Structure formats: C-alpha cells, structure tokens
Amino acid sequence: DPALMFDLGGKFDKSFNEAAYNGAERWREETGGSYREIEMQAAAQRVQFARRLAEAGSNPVVVMGFQNAPTLEEVAPDYPDTSFVLIDAVVDLPNVRSVIFAEHEGSYLVGMLAAMANETGTVSFVGGMEIPLIAAFACGYAQGAKAVNPDINVIVNYTGDTPAAWNDPVRGGEIARAQISQGSDVVFAAAGGTGLGVLQAAEDAGVFSIGVDSNQNYLHPGSVLTSMLKLVDQAVYDAFTDGPGLETGVVQMNLAAGGVGYALDEHNEHLISDEMQEAVEAAKAAIIAGELSVHDYREDSACPAF
Amino acid sequence: MSKGRIPHWADVTLVPLTSVLLAFVISAILIWAIGESPWAAVKLMVEGAFGSSYGWGYTLFYATNFIFTGLAVAVAFQARLFNIGGEGQALLGGLGVALVCLYIPWPHWSLALIAASLGAAVFGAAWAFIPGYLQARRGSHIVITTIMFNFIAASLLGYFLVNVLRPQGAQDPSSPRFPAETALPKLHEILGVFGIPFSTVPPVNISLLVAVGMCFAVWFMLWRTRLGYQIRAFGESEPAAEYAGISPARITIYVMLISGALAGLMAVNSVMGEQQRLVLNAVEGAGFIGIAVALMGRNHPFGVFLAAMLFGFLYQGGAELALWTGIPRELIVVIQALVILFTGALDNMVRIPIARLFAMRGAR
Amino acid sequence: MRQDTAASASYAIELRGISKAFGPVQANKDISIRVRRGTIHGIVGENGAGKSTLMSILYGFYRADSGEILINGHPTEIPDSLAAIRAGVGMVFQHFKLVENFTVLENVILGAEAGGLLRPSLAKARGLLKDLAREFELNVDPDALIENLSVGHQQRVEILKALYREADILILDEPTGVLTPSEADHLFRILRGLKEQGKTIILITHKLREIMDVTDEVSVMRRGEMVATRTTSETSPTELAELMVGRKVLLRVEKTPARPGEEVLRVDGLRLVDAQGVERLRSIGFELRAGEIVGIAGVAGNGQSELLEVLAGLRPAEGQAWMNGQPLPLSGRDCDAQARRARRIAHVPEDRHRRGLVLNFHAWENTALGYHHDPLYNPHSWKMDNAAIIRDTQAKMDAFDVRPPDPHLKASGFSGGNQQKLVLAREIEHAPDVLLVGQPTRGVDIGAIEFIHQRLIKLRDSGSAILLVSVELDEILSLSDRIIVMFDGKIMGERLPDQTNAQELGLMMAGMA
C-alpha cells in the first residue's frame, strides 16, 4: 500500500497538506485501494515516521513539504527498494521522485486576473509567514499584476512569525480589511487557515479575493475571483497510481505540466470575462512556450516587481 | 474532617499512578467513542514507547528536550518567578548553537558540544536577562514580559533564518547543515562502547547525559550551594530574604539567567543533536510543555526528570498510536491534557480517598 | 437531662469533651469548660497548649473531631462561622482576619451587609458604627484602610465587627500581644463595659497581670488538656504559672548591674523619610556601649521599628553612624543586612513570621538565614555544608531548649515561643558586638519569656551591646540598663530604670515631658 506523510501543519491545513489528502482520497475512491497516512507532532518525527512507513512495507511513501528534504536524504538510501516521493523540494537519490511546483507561474496568472478585475489601482496579498515559498507566491502575483497594469500598487502583508500565523483567520481578516481600506479590491491569500478569514473579509467588504492551493471558489461564490491552483492532489494521486517502482527524478509541476494554474468553474465564470480569460490564456501559452519567463523569488531572494 | 496520613511511599507512587490510571480511563472512553479499541491503543503506546530500544530512544529524546525546558521553569519557580518564556529562550539557544556550529570550525564533536552548550546557554540566558532585569529594576511583571519575548524571539528567528542564515537560493528558511564534525554521538554509539546494543535510529544523543547532568547540577545548586539557598529563601519569603541580606534584584536576575540558560540548552539536543541545522520553530512548543513538566515535577529537578519521562512517553507512545491507528494526533493532545489535569491538578481527588483507606486500615 | 439543662442555663458556654487533632498533633484532648454568663473568663497556657484551637472550634472555624457545644444551655451545632455568628458568638483572632486593603467600614460589614448594594449597607453601618464607637470608646476612622491602621486600631475593628453582628459572647485571642500598655488599658475598659452590658467574654492571654486585673474566672490549659479552672480572686500569678508550665517560674528578671565598657555603636543625625514623604525618624542620636542593654520605649508607630530596620540595614537613611569607631554607611551600595552582619551587628526582627524566619524552611535552613556566608557553613565559599548547619542547629536547639529539638522540622511547625527561640539562638550564638532586638517576647508564653530574658542578660554580661525595642513597658523596665523614649520619630529623653517609673515613661511616650 502507498503511504502519505503530512507536514507539520497537519492534514487539515486547508491548503497544502489538505490537497495531498484530497488526492489520496480520490485515489482511494477511484481504485478502492487503501493507504496509510500519518501526521507529525514534532520535527523529530520526520525521520521516525519516514522510516516506520518504509519498514512497514508502504510503497510508495509520499512525503509532504520542503522541510522533509533532509529527512529523505537520510532515510531513502536505507530503503532502496522503497520508492519515495517528495513534494515541494528536490532530493537527488535514485529512489526518490521530487515534485516541485512553479507557484510563481500560477501566481502570475492570478495576478493578471486580479489586475484586470481591479478598479482602484491597488491589489493586495496576505501571506502566512515571510518565508521564501510564500514570497514566491507574492512575487509571481505582483509580476502578473504589473504585467497588466504597470502602475498598479501591490500591497504585501504577512500574518506572523509563529505557527499561529497559519491558523489565525481573525488576524487574516483584519489585515485584509486594512488592505481593502487602503484601496485594494482584490486580495490574494496564501496563508492556510488564516486565508479563510481573508476570503471572508473580502466578501463582507464586497471585493474580490483569490484562493490558494485547492480550488476555493466555492467558499464564497461571487466573491472569490479565482484560486491559484497548486495541484498537490494530482501529484499525490499520480504517485499513488504509479505505485511501487514509480519513475523517479525531478517532476516539474509547472504550467506546462499542468501542475499549477487558475481555477475557473461555475462559481466564478461570471466574474472572469472573455477578455480576461483570453489575456490569461495568452500569457499561459507564452509561459509554456518559454516566451515569457516569470521570475522565481527563490532563485535570488529578490523580486523585480517591487 | 478526619484525615489519616498517607505513608510517603504511597504519596509518591500510589497517588500519581492512580491519577495516571484515571486519566487513561477517560482517554480510553474517548478512544472508544471515536471507534478505536482502547486496549489496543494502550498496548501500542506502552510498547511503542518502552517495548524496544527504538521506542526507548525516541522517548528519551523527547524527554531530553522537556528536561531542559522543565528545569528552566522549575528553577525560576523556586524563586517564585513564573518564566513563561522558555519557548523564546530555547529559540534563541538554537540561534546560539547554530552560530557556534556554523561559523567556528571544530576539530571534534566534544569541543563543539562544549562550545555549543555555552552558546545555547548564553543566548538563552541573554534572552531571559531582559525580563529578569525589568522585573528586578522596574517591577515589570515577568509573566507579561516573557510572553512578549516569545513573540519577539519568533520574529527575530524568522528574520535570521530567512535573511541571514538561509543559504542563497534555498527554499527552506533554515540554516545550512552543520559541519559533520559537530554531529553529536548518539546513544547507541555511547552504549556501544560498553557493548550494549541499542537502536541506531532514534536521535537520542549525548545531550541526554547533559540533561541528566543538569538535573543533578540544578539539584546541587539549589540544595547544596549558597546561591541555591538564597534563591529558595527569596522564593519562600522576600521580606525574610531581605532580612538575610539577600538582594531580591540580584537573585531575580541570577535566577532568570540560569533559567534562560537551561531553556537555551534544549537546542543542543534538538538543533545540534537531531536536526543538525536550525529550522523555523525549532522549539515546537517544548517551552510550554516545560511549564507542565515543572509543575507536575513539583519544581524539583528529580520530579522534573520523571515528568519529562512521562511526557516523552506520551509523545513517543502517541506517535506510534498515530502511526498505526486512525487516532488523530489531537486526541493525543487530549490524553496529555488529561494526564496533566489528573496528576497535576486533581491529585487531591485521588489522595483523599487513598488517605481514607489508609486511615481505615490503621484503625483496624 | 432536664436538670442538666437547667443547671447549664446560667452558663453562656459549655464545652463537653472536645477533641481535635491536626494530623499527628492532638491539639485538644477531651476538653470540657463552662463559662458563666456575664463574666470575663480567662484562658491561659503555654504556646501550643491548644487555646486558639479550642476557641476556633467554638467559633466554627475548625470542626471538633468529637465533643459537644452548648450555648446558653442549648446544644448547638457549629459547623461554620455563620452558625457561630447566629448563635451570638464573636471572635477576635490572634492573627486578625481583616482584608488589608479594605476600609474599616467595608471590613465591618463584610458578610453582614444590609442588602445587595453596598452604598446603603455602608451608610447604615456608618451610623451604627458611630453609636458603637461612642458607647464603647472604640474610635476608628471608618474610611481608613486597614493597612494604614496601627494594630491597636485594627483590633478595635475586629471588636467592632463582632459587636456589629450583635455578638453576646466575645472571644479575644491574645488581644494585648500587640498593644501598647495604654491601648491595653483602654481595651480592658471596653471589656469591662461590655461585661456590664451583660456580654460574656473569653480572654486568652499570656499576661498573668491581665488575668488578675480583669477576669472573674480563669482556666489553665497544658499540652492540649484543661488542667484547672480557678476563681481569679482565689488564685495567684505564681499558682497559675506553675499550673501552666508544670514547674516553678521566676516572674521577675534577676540581673546584676551592668558594667558598660567601650562605646561600640554611635549614631548621629539619623533621618528617615518614607516613600510617602513622611519623616519617620528625626535626627536621632545615641550611643551604645559594650555590656549594656539600652531599651527603647515608645508607643508603636513612633519610629522604633524604623530605627531598628535602619540599623539592621533593611532601609537606607540619612545621617552618620560608627561601629567600633569605624564609619558605618547608612545608605548606598554597602548598606544591606549582609554588610551589617559582617560588621557584627545581629538583629532579632519584630516580626518573626515575616522576616525572622522562612516558615517553609526547615529549622536548620533557618539557622543559616543571614549567616549563609559564614565560613563555618561554607567550606568552599560557594558550597553549603548542610551537615555542619544541621549539627550547629542541633547544638543551638539544645542550648536554647527549643522544643521539639528537631532540626528537620519546618519552622511553621514550631509554636510561637519556640520559633522565637530559634531566631534568638541564631542571632545570639554568633556572639555579635551589637544585638538589635525587636519585641523579643511578643506572643510568647511565660516560661519562654523567662528563658529569653535570661539569655539576653547573659549575652550582655558576655560583653555585647543590646538595643532592645519593646512595647512592653514591664520588659523595658526590667531588662534595660538605660531607657530611651521615642515619640514621633524623635528621642524624648533618656532615663535610668531605677530612677523612673511607668507613669513618667508613659507621659514621655505620649510626647509630654
């Protein structure tokens, strides 16, 4: 059986880990198979659980989160017959598949949509914590927005520095309100459970919000402009489907691979006009074709859009 | 109210054991309520934590963290100072360890251990010094200031990890891996010297011995040295301490320095012994667990040791539980809460009937 | 049965076979006592004899393990203080049960408010209090905070509390322990007045003079038992003392004339201003010679306590001082209790519970209090040699007849007298050049008083200088070789004990001289 090991945020973080969970559940429903899953309580359990899963014969073992790169560097060589899948970071070992996402590209697209829906000249971003991953969201978003409207003002705020930053919808809501009062009419949240407060605040204020990771359009139909999709669920689903002995190496989940994108469904189709969609699709094609390159903050810790 | 006296042995064994039992009975009901087998769960926990050297290794590893943070709270409490800042002090201790390990080349782990311990202690102590100083000189309530310093420490560490220590281009807000020379010997290597086999997997390492040593050191300091005497006298009665010529301000600052240093030392185990690099939120709430550990250990170093072992057991047993059953990790938090409640706060609920039993037996 | 009740009817209180144990301590053993209505009944006994416990049972503060309580002839259950109050019993505890940061009025009405809102209750109480105050000469400012009142006034508040609740039976536990002689006289006038109104009063005291002065009957307790009850007019202090202690007691201090030697301590222009800006000490100057006891007399609150604290290094002051000819700093870095001990100044503080002892420490740990730097206890300067301290404590306990002589007992486990002996043993046995003593026999039974007085004189005779602060004029008169009287932070004058008397000192203490 395959196994899924969540990162510290826990299975139900409303974004990253939960997407993985959804992917695994989808696999189970479709195949009727069973899988093992485990949530950590402490960082010391990373190695412990990875080992235990391998020892228990789970294969493949899907491990969530960039913080687990050192975990697999340590554990994977000891279990050459087990396939490991690492989501969000790269480990160069023969039995590890590393899945990385081009969050900046997806964010670029939703940034464009934000700028096109924007009327006030200001859009904004709420991140959980100022870490490179989240900064990459912010940077891609700003690039996309500025591509549409070079004069647009992009406000970027973060919730905090403690783990509570990912689970504080109250604060998220207040930050969103502060941004809205500064003129923002599209708020993009990449902050786990905190984001729920952001989306709520946007709806209450009658402005747009943008969800993250999973498709969150359904949460506040008519207010959530779109969601920046990061198809972690797909990556997990694929890994489970590929089964033991899956192909290893680096899997780039970028726009080209359909690993990131923006959500368009019945909840927001009336919000995205045809022109908007055309513009975004054009950009998407350009990015896939390599004609347009979105800068990844993680490469040099700098963002050209600011 | 006619109360018999409980023999000492019963007070230190029967009462806590019955309390733990009660906590587990209620936990079992909860486990049953969510549709799992309580008996299997208990077996899993106990076997997982104590059934193998592997389990022992993890139990001891977690216990090591809690010994440090528990001692930190306990020492401060001896002076009636409620140091809630263990979390922040341990975070800073991690920074100290990281700086020592990353920026100074060490030929051998033993030297690195000594230097990193010093680094951790100094950084932790420095972080505790400010609240201590403010309490001593300005009367600023230590509970508030240490809470605030936890938040400030998190921000400071966030800044250091994202902007200073993180290698260029790395995705992870963490320091680079420490040089291999700073890797601490694990327990199996130490036991191996004596020919005792032990699982190579768990991260339990020589810091455990440092922690046990600290229990003795703290005990010795409190009950065998002049400083300890002054700390305890100050804690019991400030006017009496003043009468004895013990300066409240000075003792407050000394105690907070010691407390912060102990909390900081936790990083030697988690950052240097286990992670081998400094990551975000390296303390993971151990600072807060330290409060429960100290209180349950009645602020005595040996009590702290036992309470830390109990929490080590709950962590490791809980991990096994989460691994092999569908019991969510939050339920393990609930079990921890029940253990804290019954052994720490509701102990009289058990003690009074037991005392009555003894009185009845005595009367017969 | 009926006859029994009839016979009991003339008794306000009858206790039958009361027993009470605190863990292993049998505080009261099968105690029976009868108190006639409208009389003042004294209870005497050594520290720890069980007097307070017995009264607390009567007041419903503790519950007896067995026994029966009859009030006005009726068997009465007293499970809590509310029941006692309902039965007309009021009690003034040895340690007052007042809320320190409440006003007098608030303390008086607490638990006996007139309604849900405070304002009407307070207004009503204010009126009643005024009447009570007039009737019984119990003047206190109803709006003063308790913590700002002298102990004498706090006690009045306690009495007012009982009267406000219309108590018919008033228990006073060691009421004069903390009072000045004139306050005590005042209290007795009040008690006599209450008695004339038909109230019954139980008075616990260690002072046989008070028993002889005001009581009608007196009961003696020893080690948890009731050993005798006497009609006061038919007994004598000597008999009572013997009944209490179980042996003959010297009621007078025997001492030889002092042979003062060199001057050891000299202070000049001492001035102390407290945090509120009030001048507590005004240009105090005196000297102390080796081998003499100088007594400081004064009504509590006139600066004696502050003087002791300043000399002991517990608070900084202005002025100059010399110890053995060398300047003694009164403020700044080197002015703390430790520095004073280093200059061979020892201090027996007025409040043994607050300052003199760490109640939660073992006896042996308390022996090191303030002397934790003593090389005897510190073999390596930073280590403490606990074994040496325990040995030393044992020796001190034996020398001072501390009971029980167990160094491992917590300080809180000793009776008041024995706690005081612990403190004295610690300070005296270091043979200081100067001993500062505050209220050495407060709340201490006569056996222990005798012992403590003898020890102080022995210390004097061995060449130490003693500065004695006491509100007991008797004590000052019988121990001192010279007497300094303080009033309002000033020295009113100096007298020799055999050339003065209580009346003259009393006038000086009142600021009239």
Place this chain on the structure above:
Amino acid sequence: MDMMVLVQVLESTMRLATPLLFACLAGLISERAGVFDIGLEGKMLVAAFMAASIAFVSGNVWIGVVAAVGVSVLMSLMHGLASITFRGNQLISGVAINFLAAGITVVIAQNWFRQGGRTPSLSGNARMARIDLPFAEALRDVPVIGPIYHGILSGHALLVYVALLCVPLTWFMLFRTRFGLRLRAVGENPAAVDTAGVSVVGLRYAAVAICGVLCGLAGAYLSTGLSAGFVKDMTAGRGFIALAAMIFAKWRPWHALGAVFLFGLLEAVANRFQNIDILGVNLPVQAMQALPYILTVVILAGFVGKAIPPRAGGAAYVKEH
C-alpha cells in the same frame, strides 16, 4: 496621519480589542477572587468552536453563543473543581485546560463535520450581524463626531457593545455590590470571608463561573463575529495577551479597557503598517510584527509600575494542614 486611516485603524482596534476585553475581564474577576486562570485561551477556544458549530447546525448565531457560554462555564467549573474543591495547583489546571481545548475541539470538529477540524463557514443568521447605532447615518458627516461615532463606534457586532458594557458592569459589580465586596475580599484574605460566615468555596465558584461566561462570549465573538467559522487554534495566543492586559491593568476594570485597547491598537497598527520605510531603510516584516510586543515591554517598563496581584491569589484556601 490622514483622518480616514486613523478611523480605520481605530475601528479595527475596536474589533481586535473585543475578545481581549471579554477574556481580560474574565481573568480579572477570577483572579480578584483568588483563582488564577491561565486557561483563558483554552476556554475561548472551546467556546469559539461551540459557537461556530451550534450556530451552523441551528442556523442561529445566538443559540451558538448560548452553547459557547455553556461549554466555557463547564470548563470553568472543571477548573474550579481542581483548584477550589480539590485544592489543586491552579496553574497546572489552567495549562491542562489549554491542552484539552486544543485537542478536543479538533477531534470533535473532525468527527462531526469531517472538514478537517474546522466547522463549515457560517453565513446569514449563523453569523453575528453588524449593528448600526442609532443616528449613525445622520451623524456621518458631522466633523469629529461623525468619524468617531459612525466610523469607529457604529457598525460592529452586538457583542462588541456588550463587551464595552461589561466594563462598567464589572466595575459596578466589584465595587458597588455586596457580591463584589465579598469577591474581592476572598481574593485578598479568604480567612476574613470565612470567619465572617460567608462561604469561600461558593464565592470562588461564582467568580470562576462568571469567568466562564465571559470567556464564552470572547470565543463566540471570535468565531461568529470576527470570522465566520472555527479553525483549529484560532485563538492564536489571545488568551495570554488578555492575561498580560489584565496584569497591565493591575486587575482594574477601567484600566483593563485601556490595556486591551492598547494591545488592540498595536496589533491594528502592525497589521496596517507592515511596510514602513524609516530614513530610506525598509524595515523587515519581522520587525514590524515584533513591534507590538516590543512596545508593550517598553510601556510596561517605562510607565507602568509594579503590579500587585490579589494577595491570596493562586493558592487554595486551606484552614488546617
């Protein structure tokens, strides 16, 4: 600073201060009676969960509020059982309650709603409606009064005004009623209360229960007023901040109002001004995030003297050993 910004920051302050105010008054009343309570956080969390789930199920936020208060009082009584009846350690009991709340809310939420330890999002009557104060619209454009009344004061959920009302009520209860007198006395010297014939245990339980009610309101406001649903650990340390505010306020109701407004203001300012250039140097985000806490320490050290807690606080009342 521009007037609009000021109004917005202060309006945000009103919202952020409200849960703190409830919790702070809760702790204040409990500690005034001599029962320390570091379990404010846990009680708020349980209440937040209960409010959201019952509001969702019933579709009526006020039923949720009642349920929140109920469960929070239950937790309080547990604290009372441990620390009053069984004379256990009050701090440990509080710590245990915090752990218990963190775990049990998620366990139950997951078993109930299967949405990952969250409650479903609330909408309509399951959320607290905003209330426009009378004449708010009319006064809107009046200078000074308009921005204050319309901009800052009006348009909050009912509980915001309840919280504000609780300040004078608490003050009145503590300092103007018989109950308050006894309550304060039992925190200062329980023996005085006992010998006055009043039940120490009864008073302390009453105080602890009131504390539960207020914590319940705090939690309910968090999940149904400020946000629209429960998320695990959503109290995010507010119970501890409330505790800090209580000490800051030296256990006095009006000062508590000031203290929570200060904390709320600092948070609102930090939320609003995260990117500040000082002399051309862009302060790191972390510096701005730490600023409220740093300022708290500075204010505490600089302007607030020593805080003396109720004298009998933290200890069970024991007559005999």
